[in-house]
Amino acid sequence: MHILILGPFPPPEGGVARNIAAIRRYLIRENHQCTVICTTRNTSGHQTGGVFTPANAIEFLQHMLKTTADIIHLHIGGRINWRVYTLLGICILFGRRRSVLTIHSGEFGISKKHNVFFLRYLLKQFCLIIAVNKQISSVLERLGVKPDKIRVISPFVLPFIERVEVPHDLMEFVDARSPLIVSVGLLEPEYDLEIQIAAIQSLIKIYPKIGLMIIGSGSLEAHLLSLIKQKNLESYVKITGDLPHVITLQMISLANVLLRTTRFDGDAISVREALFLGTPVIATDNGMRPEGVITITTPADTVNLTSAIEKLFQQDSSTVPVKNDTDIDNIEIVLSLYKEIYQKIANFARRAPVK
Template identity: 30%
Template sequence: MKVLLIGDYPPPYGGVAIHVQQLHGYLRACGVEAKVLDIGKGGRPAPDVHPVRSPAHFALRLAGFLSAGWMLHVHTSGNNPKSWVLAGLVGGMPGLRSSRVITLHSGLLPDYLAASGARRNFARVALAGYARVVAVSQAVKDAVVACGVPEEKVVVHPAFLSSQVRPGPVPAVVDAARARRRPLITMAHHPSPVYGRKLAFRALKLLAREYPDVGLALFGPGTDAEDFIRDARELGVAGRLEVLGELEHSAALGLMARSDVFLRPTTHDGDSISVREALALGVPCVASDVCARPEGTRVFKADDAQDLARVVTEALAAGPAVQPSVDAGPELLTLYTELAGMPAEAAMPFTKSDDTDIDTGETKHAAQ
């Protein structure tokens, strides 16, 4: 069985890119021949990861994989026209020997499709060429089915592989932040208003009344932008921020593991990888109530800074607690084998050793 993953690959370290990276490593560790067509900004060199230089280059490489009979698995947000053009292109290219799967990742997808009948029609046509549509949440599945996609073709699997959550070494600035902040709260940052930066800053100011040494560590893009600096100053929290910029994913997990609470104050969301990572690490997670959250998440009323501060205080009082985690790896491997017409036992991955590299999937053990 040969599987081609099509999607973003780190860096940058967005949720889709991380999932593609981890799924690629998982499949390779299970003895599956797996490659990635990186349609993002061209991440770091990695085994069997092929950056796409242009639309023509993408079409040429895709045609080659199709003619060779590779199974294709597209990973995309589904909340913008470019995403659906990609879905339609991959789903519509000739290649009868190749089964196709697509995962739709974004929590913004339901609103995007609901806004226009033309969008829903385009989505239905774009998805017609896929044997399975993987939705990361029930809300995403419901939106896709409402477009006219047969319900039996759509499955729900959170884009999360708990087996790949492995904190790595952190920069010295992380240890310094941990030493001077009590408590230390962490948050994945993005310049989009959807991520709730201003709300987090307002709640941080409220928390400082009870916790004089509280700090908020932010990692991700956009923390050096003028509007970020302006918001921090205007909301009176500049001195309480630990601004870490973009971190390698393993370092971000290391930061998260050292923190007292992880925040997810988004205004819209899908099935957030970072929320599940925090819970898997035993870190209390506080997230907005804009969507269904995994068991163990403490939710607050969206856009309510006082409620956010209240729930963070409760989470700090309760302390750490590891929560059960899902792992989409075995589920997707089973799906691939079914579509390839292979026996079910072919989906039983061997037990991976602790020295498996999550970036390359390389391990010292052979498949059992």
């Protein structure tokens, strides 16, 4: 079986990209072929080994024309804009009865900006749609997608942590800061990172050695660095940029808490990873956080976030709710769905009249 996956691929280490990488590893381990065509910017510029990063739309279409895949699986997340509509259309054009869609976006479940009629038409063309949570599933049903074409499957979480050498500057920060707070995500407005920085400034009075490590990159990097300098917090807040996933996991495992203050969100993989590693999580309430997450109101504000962190640090660590769950079965469910679709395609081909 040959699966073509369209979506982001590491690096950088985003949640959707890690999920796709995990699916690809699993398929190859099970002796299936898996090709990935990146639909977002990829810093490695993959062009071999079954992972390709087109430089432009023409190269993307050239790769699509060459594909011999049995199933095409498109992953989307973020805002549903004209670019996403185009990807949906291309996937349907080349996939026909063999196209699968996974919707990771938290905004998809709350946005009112969709072109309803056009989106409804596109979604109905997919043979199967995977929603990462029930909220997205409900929106799909309201858009007219039949329930039997929808599956709710949470993202796959890596069930182990590989120990590697951590850069000296990161370990120096970790060793100097206690308690240590880690935040993983994009440096974009919807992550409300300024509120995290403001909370650290308030907590310094109680925890003079506290530290916040922000892992990720984005358009607000220069602004956030300037803000940190302006508030004289260079010793307390460190922006690392994108890190290899194994190092990100080690930072999460060393943290006293992981923060996720998004204004909208899907089923964030970093949250599930933190819970698996035994690290408490404080996150804005999006109505779909996994069991064990300490939630605060959305959008986050400095007072509520500071209060939640302070309350957590005052608790006995043995009473902090953390749920360990590998979710290994989730990726096996995806493989079983591929096999189900593959079998349907084979049955259809056998029934087709010979010309």
